[in-house]
Amino acid sequence: MITKQVLFGMVILACMIAIAMYSVNNVSYATLAENKVVRVAAGGGNMTAPWTVFLPQAVMINVGDRVEWYNPTIGAAEPHTVTFLLDNSTSAGVASPLAVSNKTEFNAIPPGSNNEPVLVPGEGGTNTLLAINARTFSPATIDSQDRVQFMHPNANYSVAGDEKYVNSGWFLPEELEKQYPGTGNTFMATFENPGTYDYLCILHPWMTGTVKVVG
């Protein structure tokens, strides 16, 4: 005779099998009914063979869910970004050419390191310094009114969907962010509206991914 306990156990087992089958059938979409944070690896591999892919490349979530990107590359300070170019005119370059007075002095840090700025001589008392574009290096957004806002490293941002530009900034594996002061290890985004959100890594533009938000 089947006791209530055995029957209860069988029901639980059937539920677990159903959940497992659901997971297996949905491997291309890292959606978890119970877990509202989907994690996506940006890059991977190691020093001799770093990967430049997002895994999983496509995720499907519900409105209000979050995606967290992290950088699991082993032993290599290979930075990545998660960058949504929601308006085609808001692509941003990594290099930032800046006009500076030719009297300006630049001192490498740490002193004596194998490091100096690109300084192109110009006319009329100005040189051109090639720096890194802060809007790609740091977490930054441009809203529909062209207002630029910077965020702290490891930013946690709510995507409304009407922004022109949403950028994670460079993020690296744990500890290796110290090689690029001002960078972090993760980027978290909450999606407030349904839609298909394509993104890329601004440092490796062939690295692309998609967040599909339903709800």
Ligand SMILES: [Cu+2]
């Ligand atoms: Cu990248």
